[in-house]
Amino acid sequence: MDKVEVPIHKHPLLPFARFIERPCEGCRIFGYIYKGYRCNELGCHNILFHKECAESLPEINHPSHPDHPLKLLLKGRSCTCSQCGVSFQYGYICSICDFMLDLSCAGGQAPLLVLEKSNLHEHPLDLFNGLKSGEISCKACQYRVYDREQCYRCYQCELVFHLECANFFPEASHPSHPQHQLKCLTAKAAPDYADKKCLLCGIMLRNLHHCDVCNFSICSRCMSNPPPLVVASLTTHEHQLHLVPRCINFTCNACGTQGDRSPYFCLQCNFMIHRECIDLPRVININRHDHRITYTHRFGHGNWKCRVCRKRVDEFYGGYSCSKCSDYVVHSRCATRRDVWDMIELEGTPEEPEEVAPFEVIDDNTIKHFSHEHNLQISNYGSNHLEELKLCQACVFQICTEPFYSCKQCGFCLHQKCAKNHRKKRHMCHYQPFTLDTNSECKQFTCQLCFQRFNGFRYKSLNNMTLDVRCGSSSEPLWHESHPHPLYYSKDNSKHCSECGKRGWFSCDECNFSLDFKCALLPNKVMRHRYDDHPLVLSYGESSSVDGKYWCEACETQVDPKKWFYTCNDCGVILHISCVEGDFTYIKPNSVIPYEAEYVSNTSTCRPVCTVCNTRCKLSTILKYSGKGKIVYVCSFKCLGIVRFRVF
Structure with a gap:
């Protein structure tokens, strides 16, 4: 769908038919936005507008201020509405007399400044927009009132109410249930047979609108902001979709998962879909794959496995696949998770040109790397023992026995593998892409995955997430010498590193084994440590020892033989990992x-x-x-x- 130029936002906006529960950027009213506009630019992708707010006219005449026209004020400074007294950043302003209206008041949808009578509280309620920090719950429904969300407040009792909760009516009609009036009830007053969840959106009910004839119960937000009865979205289906407001078990054709209430249905095709799956994006990038992936209505026969959750993908339902990698498929729900997808829709956007290589090949032995002004020549460890003391400028670790590039003019060195690091890449830990920064000023950073301080090269995202090149170049599956099975990135908080006990980011699907980034990326070999002239090798623990005790050569304290440690295969020296790798290991000397x-x-x-x-x-x-x-x-x-x- 084509983007639309609107005056309210600096970027063109993309129309959508998706059901998204978030505040509108224009009027700041929180709730489901069933049809509106969203920004499709990276870093601005959380910006959503109601259709009416996005299409606000550049200039209006308003009955509350008939003397002068009002001009649309874009986000830039905080103003106070002359009608409701609430601060706003999008609205209308009179350039002559400084009269101001927020978008709600300008559209005639503003709530009353004072609600003298409410069905839920005995005192008058004042319109309030002062929640800036911390969490506070609506007294009526017990759900959170979000920051900057308009609400009503009782100053006598120090209570707050959502707008829709404060405006409960004892009885009211609803388009999803036109047969009977719905009664406003608290959860305690609801009959025992009533469903505990909203029939339409599925949230737990703490107060409800209920029909005791049909046992129909919905929440206050669905009461005040009803979902559309008919939706059209060519992305997920070619025909109009109709709401079926009832408890019904079904399998969503778009994502292949189960639903238990209020699907949208196409009678012509026997097609059912969750409302959250309507208008799925067609073409997207995710942080687990290098290529774009495209939505497909069904995969066809095959033994498909999701590359994000690694569970089976049903071939008869929708999902995402890669046109360049024939076996790469992802569940619809997995691909569009907010920690996986960057929230940018790419349909109609040309493919980005191939990434510029990090170096230019001069000849078989020489390259010109983008990070250095001189040519670098390939070297193999072994010709000079002083080479083992050199540090790679990218990862700030010893050259060891790995091939490396070096500058004959100034001693600049890069591991061969570090020289090949992509200048732009996607990483499983973050939805935004990363760019390789050479850190020419040698500033000190903290990697946000292993928490190691460093001053070598770094990967940084648009919102300044920083990774060192060791963590930034990691990928899944991770094969580690300490474990026979592949390890996959996991955000499960219950996983703990099997070595150090900290949060385990890499987990095994076959057994209870996890590693954090620091342990997973410990160097396997350390050259010429001060306590031994031979290489030290990382040992992954032993079941027993000859005398039952190991002692660290550096700190002269006992080493647990079942834990990881460094050892010398030539002379048997043993060292704690902490006595080999310290706080300053990845910081260049003389910094x-x-x-x-x-x-x-x-x-x-x-x-x-x-x-x-x-x-x-x-x-x-x-x-x-x-x-x-x-x-x-x-x-x-x-x-x-x-x-x-x-x-x-």
Whole structure:
């Protein structure tokens, strides 16, 4: 469907027939928007308008202010409506006398400033729009009153009511049940046989409008904002769809999942659909796949498996598939989850050009990487032991035994795998795409997945989510040497890392095993640690040991042999992971931070003592402070937070 240029928003808006429960950006009234407009630009995709609000005229004449025309005021400054006294950002203003109206008052749909009589409360109720933070519930229905949502307030009792709750009528008619009047009842007064959920939207009822003849019960929001009886949406079906307002078990043709009430139905085709599935987007990008995926009404015969939830996909119902990857399919509900889809509809939008490669190939051994001004030449570890001490500028980790590119003029190094990192990519942790930033100013960031501080390259999203390149380049399935099965990204809060006990982001579908990002991406090998001249290898624990006890060479405390640790295969040295990987591991030595401090290598024979915890700094990188005539050393960020108060 073509976008529409409207004066109320800076971007063209896309008409939609979807059922979306959110506040209108124009009038700020919360509820289902059954037909309206949405912005289809990345970063602006949560902007929704009622049809009437989006089509507001640039200039109007209003009976409340007959002397001058009123001009549409776009979002930019907060104003107060001269009629209802509520603050607004979209509305009309008189340029001559500063008279203002919000969109509700301008459209003649404004609620009364004072509700003298209400069916639910004995005191007068005042219109209120002052909820700015925290959660508060409507006294009538017990559901949350959202920030900036207009409501009524009783100042004597300090209670608030949704607009529709405060305006309950003892009896009223409803288009979904025209046969009889519906009575307003509290949940306690409702008969025992009444359904506990709204027949139309399915939310739990705390007060209801009820027909005791037909046992028909709906919530206050569906009472005041009834769903349309007929809907047309060519995206999901070619014919008009009619509401069937009754409890009925059905399988939605659009998503293949079960429903138990009020579907929309096409009599010609015996087609049934959830109201949430009406007007599904045709072409979208998701964060689990590199290509666009397209909605299809049915997949046909095959053993299909959803690539997001990894459960079976019924071939006779709708879903999404990739035209370039013949076996890639996704459930409709999984593809359009807000943590998976970026909320941008791409039908009619040309395919983006292929991604610019991160480097230009000069010859078989030389590349020109976008992050560096000089050519880089391929090198293989083994010719020079000093190479193992070099750091990759992208991931800020040792070169180790991996192939790498280096600059012969200035010593700049990149792992071969880091040089291939995409400049733009999608990641399973976030719905927005990421861009690779070389961090030329060497600023310090915290990865929002592993919580490790770093100052190498980073991936950043449009809303400034930051990942280091180790986490940012990860993908699913993740195959880890400690586990025989593939691991998949999961947002299940009940999953805990099998190694450290923290939130487990990568989980196994076959057994109770999970890893967080930090443990999942620990380096398998560390070269030339200060406690051993040989490589240290990550060990995933042992069932038993010869004498039953292991001891860490660095901190001289006991190591649990069933937990992960680093060990030397040549001489048997054992180290805690925390004694090999510290807070400053992924920060480049000689990096300067404020307060006359810098990160320095801890490679001397005599280890400095941390000025806070009074222990020898055992890690390869430490923090050095020089100020007020003294030099002090800090071994961790925990100690860093204390030393600033002591020294400066």
